[in-house]
Amino acid sequence: MTEAVITESELQAYADGRLDAERGAAVEAWLAARPEEAERITEYRRITEELRAAYDPVLDEPVPERLAQALGARARWPRYAAVAAWFALGAAIGALAGWQLHATRPAAPLSADIGLVMARRAAIAHATYSPEVRHPVEVGADQEDHLVAWLSKRLGTPLRAPKLETAGYSLVGGRLLPGENGPVAHFMYQSNQGTRVTLYVRTEGVDNRETAFRYAKEGNVRVFYWVDRKLGYALSSAETSKDELFKLANAVYQQLNP
Numbered sequence: 001m002t003e004a005v006i007t008e009s010e011l012q013a014y015a016d017g018r019l020d021a022e023r024g025a026a027v028e029a030w031l032a033a034r035p036e037e038a039e040r041i042t043e044y045r046r047i048t049e050e051l052r053a054a055y056d057p058v059l060d061e062p063v064p065e066r067l068a069q070a071l072g073a074r075a076r077w078p079r080y081a082a083v084a085a086w087f088a089l090g091a092a093i094g095a096l097a098g099w100q101l102h103a104t105r106p107a108a109p110l111s112a113d114i115g116l117v118m119a120r121r122a123a124i125a126h127a128t129y130s131p132e133v134r135h136p137v138e139v140g141a142d143q144e145d146h147l148v149a150w151l152s153k154r155l156g157t158p159l160r161a162p163k164l165e166t167a168g169y170s171l172v173g174g175r176l177l178p179g180e181n182g183p184v185a186h187f188m189y190q191s192n193q194g195t196r197v198t199l200y201v202r203t204e205g206v207d208n209r210e211t212a213f214r215y216a217k218e219g220n221v222r223v224f225y226w227v228d229r230k231l232g233y234a235l236s237s238a239e240t241s242k243d244e245l246f247k248l249a250n251a252v253y254q255q256l257n258p
Contacts, residue, residue, distance in 0.1 A: 118232050123223050137175050138175035144171060168191050184202045185199075199234070203230055212226065
């Protein structure tokens with residue numbers, strides 16, 4: 001019996017719930033014989049759910065009065081806003097499913113809104129990858145030099161993985177993530193008790209220096225974030241107290257600014 005041919009586009013459509021029953025059944029049978037692929041598609045679905053939880057509220061936000069007036073057709077705006085929001089959500093989901101893009105335009109200075117976007121993305125990344133047992137990172141700590149060199153090349157700037165052993169945390173490894181302005185580095189650390197924290201590092205594209213820590217909370221994930229010159233940092237955890245996370249953020253900052 002000839003095995004069904006399943007394409008990557010069909011796998012992505014299956015992950016998004018866009019296949020008909022017949023092709024969906026074929027994909028399920030194909031995945032049943034390939035546990036690693038099945039786990040990958042399951043991860044895509046989880047990422048989709050995280051993004052929907054984070055961005056679906058945009059659909060209920062009122063359109064700003066000045067924008068409605070500028071368009072000159074206020075009655076049509078709610079529908080346009082909803083379509084635009086879903087396009088944005090689809091782009092974000094596609095990005096986390098594998099899109100990798102170098103920055104093609106300079107990023108704006110870190111305003112409170114941009115900082116909160118970074119914190120939210122960092123929280124989503126933490127919630128997505130910190131529970132993983134088999135594949136929490138792409139490159140493990142046993143290849144730290146390769147990991148740091150790879151992420152530095154992709155972000156276009158020298159990076160360092162802070163040493164947090166004195167604070168009770170060891171490097172698990174890291175991975176490359178897509179961000180709104182280009183690639184993002186994501187480092188993961190774990191304590192002897194199994195508690196995990198993640199460090200989200202993105203390029204800002206401008207020489208900014210707002211090193212004061214800011215705090216945000218997305219669901220049960222706590223985040224301290226700051227900017228140092230051309231890099232933005234966000235340290236996240238769902239298992240540590242705010243005070244402990246603040247101490248770890250200080251330790252990270254001291255490591256990166258000797």
